[in-house]
Amino acid sequence: MPVLKGNAIVGQSGGPTAAINATLSGVIRGCCDAAKNGTIGTVYGMKNGIDGLINGKYIDLSYMWEDEDQLSLLENTPAAALGSCRRKLPDPNGDSDVYPKLIELFKKLDIRYFFYIGGNDSMDTAAKLDVYAKRVGYDMRVMGVPKTVDNDLCETDHTPGFGSAAKYIATTVTEVIADCAVYDIPAVTVIEIMGRDTGWLTSAAGAGAAVGNPIPDLIYFPEKVFDLEKLYSDVEKALAKHPNVVIAVSEGIRFADGSFVGEDKSGAVDVFGHKQLSGAAKVVASAIKAKFGCKTRGIELNTVQRCANHIASLTDLKESVKIGSEAVKSAVNGASGCTVVYKRVSDEPYEVRYETADVRLIANRVKYLPDSFINADENGITEDCLKYLLPLMAGETSPTYERGIIKHFTFR
Amino acid sequence: MPVLKGNAIVGQSGGPTAAINATLSGVIRGCCDAAKNGTIGTVYGMKNGIDGLINGKYIDLSYMWEDEDQLSLLENTPAAALGSCRRKLPDPNGDSDVYPKLIELFKKLDIRYFFYIGGNDSMDTAAKLDVYAKRVGYDMRVMGVPKTVDNDLCETDHTPGFGSAAKYIATTVTEVIADCAVYDIPAVTVIEIMGRDTGWLTSAAGAGAAVGNPIPDLIYFPEKVFDLEKLYSDVEKALAKHPNVVIAVSEGIRFADGSFVGEDKSGAVDVFGHKQLSGAAKVVASAIKAKFGCKTRGIELNTVQRCANHIASLTDLKESVKIGSEAVKSAVNGASGCTVVYKRVSDEPYEVRYETADVRLIANRVKYLPDSFINADENGITEDCLKYLLPLMAGETSPTYERGIIKHFTFR
Numbered sequence: 056m057p058v059l060k061g062n063a064i065v066g067q068s069g070g071p072t073a074a075i076n077a078t079l080s081g082v083i084r085g086c087c088d089a090a091k092n093g094t095i096g097t098v099y100g101m102k103n104g105i106d107g108l109i110n111g112k113y114i115d116l117s118y119m120w121e122d123e124d125q126l127s128l129l130e131n132t133p134a135a136a137l138g139s140c141r142r143k144l145p146d147p148n149g150d151s152d153v154y155p156k157l158i159e160l161f162k163k164l165d166i167r168y169f170f171y172i173g174g175n176d177s178m179d180t181a182a183k184l185d186v187y188a189k190r191v192g193y194d195m196r197v198m199g200v201p202k203t204v205d206n207d208l209c210e211t212d213h214t215p216g217f218g219s220a221a222k223y224i225a226t227t228v229t230e231v232i233a234d235c236a237v238y239d240i241p242a243v244t245v246i247e248i249m250g251r252d253t254g255w256l257t258s259a260a261g262a263g264a265a266v267g268n269p270i271p272d273l274i275y276f277p278e279k280v281f282d283l284e285k286l287y288s289d290v291e292k293a294l295a296k297h298p299n300v301v302i303a304v305s306e307g308i309r310f311a312d313g314s315f316v317g318e319d320k321s322g323a324v325d326v327f328g329h330k331q332l333s334g335a336a337k338v339v340a341s342a343i344k345a346k347f348g349c350k351t352r353g354i355e356l357n358t359v360q361r362c363a364n365h366i367a368s369l370t371d372l373k374e375s376v377k378i379g380s381e382a383v384k385s386a387v388n389g390a391s392g393c394t395v396v397y398k399r400v401s402d403e404p405y406e407v408r409y410e411t412a413d414v415r416l417i418a419n420r421v422k423y424l425p426d427s428f429i430n431a432d433e434n435g436i437t438e439d440c441l442k443y444l445l446p447l448m449a450g451e452t453s454p455t456y457e458r459g460i461i462k463h464f465t466f467r
Numbered sequence: 468m469p470v471l472k473g474n475a476i477v478g479q480s481g482g483p484t485a486a487i488n489a490t491l492s493g494v495i496r497g498c499c500d501a502a503k504n505g506t507i508g509t510v511y512g513m514k515n516g517i518d519g520l521i522n523g524k525y526i527d528l529s530y531m532w533e534d535e536d537q538l539s540l541l542e543n544t545p546a547a548a549l550g551s552c553r554r555k556l557p558d559p560n561g562d563s564d565v566y567p568k569l570i571e572l573f574k575k576l577d578i579r580y581f582f583y584i585g586g587n588d589s590m591d592t593a594a595k596l597d598v599y600a601k602r603v604g605y606d607m608r609v610m611g612v613p614k615t616v617d618n619d620l621c622e623t624d625h626t627p628g629f630g631s632a633a634k635y636i637a638t639t640v641t642e643v644i645a646d647c648a649v650y651d652i653p654a655v656t657v658i659e660i661m662g663r664d665t666g667w668l669t670s671a672a673g674a675g676a677a678v679g680n681p682i683p684d685l686i687y688f689p690e691k692v693f694d695l696e697k698l699y700s701d702v703e704k705a706l707a708k709h710p711n712v713v714i715a716v717s718e719g720i721r722f723a724d725g726s727f728v729g730e731d732k733s734g735a736v737d738v739f740g741h742k743q744l745s746g747a748a749k750v751v752a753s754a755i756k757a758k759f760g761c762k763t764r765g766i767e768l769n770t771v772q773r774c775a776n777h778i779a780s781l782t783d784l785k786e787s788v789k790i791g792s793e794a795v796k797s798a799v800n801g802a803s804g805c806t807v808v809y810k811r812v813s814d815e816p817y818e819v820r821y822e823t824a825d826v827r828l829i830a831n832r833v834k835y836l837p838d839s840f841i842n843a844d845e846n847g848i849t850e851d852c853l854k855y856l857l858p859l860m861a862g863e864t865s866p867t868y869e870r871g872i873i874k875h876f877t878f879r
Contacts, residue, residue: 071646103651134645141650226777226873233546233875234483234774238553239515266869354769362646365638366777368871448871457678459780459860461638463645 056389059194060094061167063383065116066101066108067202068173068180069141071134072216073223073364074375075172075202076464079136080129081379082170082200087120088380089387095168100466105171105180106140109153111160114466125464130372131454132464133364144180147187154187161195168196168386172379174203174214178394178418185392185414196386199394199414200379204361206255209420210412211396215378216361218371218447221259223363224248224356225448228260228303231354232269235299242350243290243300243343246271247317247336249360251307254278254424256360260303261436262444272300277307278424279433281316286339287346289434294347304335306355365461369450374407381409405446468801471606472506473579475795477528478513478520480585480592481553483546484628485635485776486787487584487614488876491548492541493791494582494612499532500792501799507580512878517583517592518552521565523572526878537876542784543866544876545776556592559599566599573607580608580798584791586615586626590806590830597804597826608798611806611826612791616773618667621832622824623808627790628773630783630859633671635775636660636768637860640672640715643766644681647711653761655702655712658683659729659748660768663719666690666836668772672715673848674856684712689719690836691845693728698751699758701846706759716747718767777873781862786819793821817858 065082067075082098089095102112114137119125129136145151160166171181181199188195201208206217228246235244248257254276261270272293275281281304293300308316317335336353344351374397382395393411400406428440455462477494479487494510501507514524526549531537541548557563572578583593593611600607613620618629640658647656660669666688673682684705687693693716705712720728729747748765756763786809794807805823812818840852867874 067649071649103649107651132645133642135649138651139649222871225871227771227775229873229875230545230774230776231771233544234770237479237483237515237547237551239519239550263872266872266874268872268875352770354771355767356771357766358646358764359639359643359766359768359771362642363639364642370871445870445872450871451868456863458857459634459637459782459862460675460678460680460857461641462678463641463680 058094059167059196061165062096062099063168063170064099064101064113064164064166065170066104066172067135067137067139068104068171068177069139069203070174070361071139072202072204072361073133073219073367074216074371075134076132076136077130077372077375078172078200078202078215078379080126081376082383083116083119083126084376085380085383089383090120094387096165099164099166100137103138104140104142105144106142107138108160109156128455128462128464130376131364131367131452133362136464136466141176143176144183147183147190157184158188158191158193161193167194168383170198170200170382172200172202174201174205175208175417175419175421178414181394182392182414182418196391198382198386198390199417200382201394201396201417204256205250205253207253207421208417209422210416212399212407213397213447215371215375217255218368219364220256220360221262221444222368222448223360223366224256224259225262226366227356228271229263229268232271232301235301239298240350241294241298242352243302243340243347244352244354245302245304245336245340247304247306247334247353247355249356250277250305252277252421254305257303257305258424258428258436258440259444262441262448265441265445271303273302273434274436275302275304275308275434276424276429277305277309279429280311281308282311283342286342290343290347302339304339306335308335365454367452368448369452370447372452378409385411402442402446405449470506471579471608473577474508474511475580475582476511476513476525476576476578477582478516478584479547479549479551480516480583480589481551481615482586482773483551484614484616484773485545485631485779486628486783487546488544488548489542489784489787490584490612490614490627490791492538493788494584494795495528495531495538496788497792497795501795502532506799508577511576511578512549515550516552516554517556518554519550520572521568540867540874541876542788543776543779543864545774548876548878553588555588556595559595559602569596570600570603570605573605579606580795582610582612582794584612584614586613586617587620587829587831587833590826593806594804594826594830608801608803610794610798610802611829612794613806613808613829616668617662617665619665619833620829621834622828624811624819625809625859627783627787629667630780631776632668632772633674633856634780634860635772635778636668636671637674638778639768640683641675641680644683644713647713651710653706653710655714655752655755655759655761655763656766657714657716657748657752657763658766658768659716659718659746661772662689662717664689664833666717669715669717670836670840670848670852671856674853674860677853677857683715685714685846686848687714687716687720687846688836688841689717689721691841692723693720694723695754698754702755702759714751716751718747720747777866779864780860781864782859784864790821797823814854814858817861
């Protein structure tokens with residue numbers, strides 16, 4: 056593969072995570088290394104992903120090269136420092152004017168390396184751009200770099216951002232269980248965790264079992280049908296054991312007819328005439344209250360779980376940096392239309408290898424929680440699941456605080 | 468004051484906080500010191516507060532004396548390790564059989580020191596017990612030790628537990644603002660913070676301003692009337708400045724007629740026939756969506772904010788230990804029917820003194836956020852508020868993690 060000299064551009068896309076900026080830092084670090092042997096000249100950052108780039112919005116990031124303090128602060132900052140978007144590119148074989156506009160900009164800036172950090176929709180962007188660049192003979196290496204708290208990307212053992220969200224969930228669930236345990240009267244608390252299609256994040260609610268912590272009595276996943284009679288039977292058994300029952304549910308749990316549990320079917324409207332969206336936790340808590348008459352509470356972890364960088368997993372942040380710099384290495388070595396993925400070599404000691412995979416194998420596909428990770432009663436996790444989860448949550452980070460207040464990175 | 472020799476008992480009462488176990492540790496440490504000169508023999512712990520004690524439930528805690536590892540783990544464990552209750556004692560001048568039962572138990576165990584860690588309702592318990600013991604001539608020193616995330620106790624500069632909840636809120640709000648900032652389209656996020664009667668915790672949402680962090684565009688407190696037209700005008704101005712507007716509201720904000728904003732007035736019932744309790748964040752988000760048509764989201768921090776020991780304030784935990792041991796010291800020196808309070812000596816350098824106050828001055832009373840802490844537009848905090856808040860949130864703790872999972876204390 057001939058050496059391709061030129062500049063690089065990096066963008067962030069899709070929903071925020073605690074680790075997506077760590078990957079951005081990894082890409083900047085990788086470009087800096089490639090600059091040392093003259094392959095990459097400078098590195099630009101798209102503002103608000105491909106959407107901003109189409110509108111000519113970008114900044115020069117090379118001022119951060121070897122600024123260890125700023126890179127480290129960036130790695131300990133949640134969300135997407137460059138901004139994000141949810142724009143889907145049109146068919147690269149069609150006649151959209153979006154691609155010529157982008158190629159014109161690439162030529163102007165001499166962009167030969169394109170890095171796009173995102174989930175499966177963003178991998179679709181990378182795949183299409185690669186197709187178009189090849190179609191028109193513009194020599195450019197396009198790399199997708201995975202991220203998503205949902206952990207639902209195919210081809211990779213796990214996704215950057217998942218371990219940190221999992222650590223936040225395991226920590227918070229442990230704290231909520233301690234909170235629930237203080238009164239000696241029957242009460243059921245339902246915690247709703249992200250995951251519209253898959254139960255990866257919800258499985259982390261049970262991770263404490265590996266070190267003997269109390270965990271939720273019941274955990275329900277979108278991969279299994281949610282049935283109210285089964286719930287009542289499960290809760291009855293749990294309440295017979297102790298008064299403070301805690302349940303973790305995925306936001307995406309569904310009834311047998313395929314409808315979401317969290318979707319209100321009562322037709323109730325609020326005081327402003329809007330249809331209520333109850334959320335799975337509130338609906339499950341309400342059902343339990345109606346059945347058992349005990350006190351119930353629904354807790355929605357909401358977006359807090361995806362941006363809680365202050366309790367990030369050190370393993371996740373380190374890997375998220377590394378996958379960014381590996382993407383640059385692979386591109387410099389000739390890869391395009393690819394993404395870098397984690398291949399787990401062993402659980403204990405935990406070891407991953409970085410490999411490349413065709414970006415089209417990730418785009419628009421979903422990886423579900425395997426059956427072997429869900430217990431036979433379909434209301435908890437297995438030893439196999441714990442073995443998978445634990446290494447991803449290992450290690451604590453050192454966020455920066457000033458006068459007790461957390462500090463985040465911002466571009467100058 | 469003559470030396471009173473005998474045993475001690477300690478209990479926890481009311482809602483959990485991140486620091487109430489630190490105070491328990493402080494009481495145990497104080498009793499251990501008093502045991503060295505022979506004043507206190509042993510220290511017992513009530514299971515589930517006065518409610519458990521009435522039913523004869525207690526444990527001997529002296530096995531923990533000088534077990535630094537266990538005391539430190541206890542200090543870094545949220546909620547109430549001994550369990551809690553919400554039992555209100557009857558009139559101590561009446562003829563309830565509760566008091567004679569308690570005195571009988573005190574005599575059996577030779578209890579001469581009674582420590583009750585709790586909020587204003589729990590101070591009522593301490594006050595009544597003190598009255599009854601004096602009435603029947605049982606020589607016992609009764610001390611209340613304050614705690615509450617709400618920070619609404621009179622006589623004290625602040626309450627143990629508040630600084631940690633405030634630090635969690637300031638951190639989480641900063642992270643949510645980063646999360647909200649990624650997209651370049653108008654959206655309003657409403658974060659609901661605890662505080663049914665007072666805006667202390669909600670004020671912490673603005674604490675980041677002291678170090679130049681972005682803070683919520685608007686903050687609303689229960690101390691001020693919440694008005695929809697004022698909200699619309701405030702939001703319109705905020706949206707004119709940037710697309711991602713973040714609002715912090717106290718759960719206790721009220722309309723001019725005194726009704727809670729979070730109380731659903733539509734009469735809507737859920738699929739199980741129950742009246743919906745929307746919560747202030749959802750109602751405010753819904754109102755903004757109806758008015759501006761933009762994307763909105765309501766986030767309820769819920770009980771997570773009061774039990775998030777993993778991001779506790781070091782200042783709060785240290786003070787919470789110290790106030791427990793100071794309570795023992797004061798009791799040994801003759802105080803009864805009292806509580807220990809913080810008196811702030813200065814903001815910078817921050818310094819507090821520990822003093823005693825009559826427990827009846829705290830019981831059943833509420834301290835509101837002063838007007839000087841709320842801005843003229845009644846939608847944000849002032850410099851005075853920042854000066855008050857910052858020292859309480861200073862310093863980071865070192866929670867114990869095992870394989871990446873947080874570990875908590877449990878009694879053996």
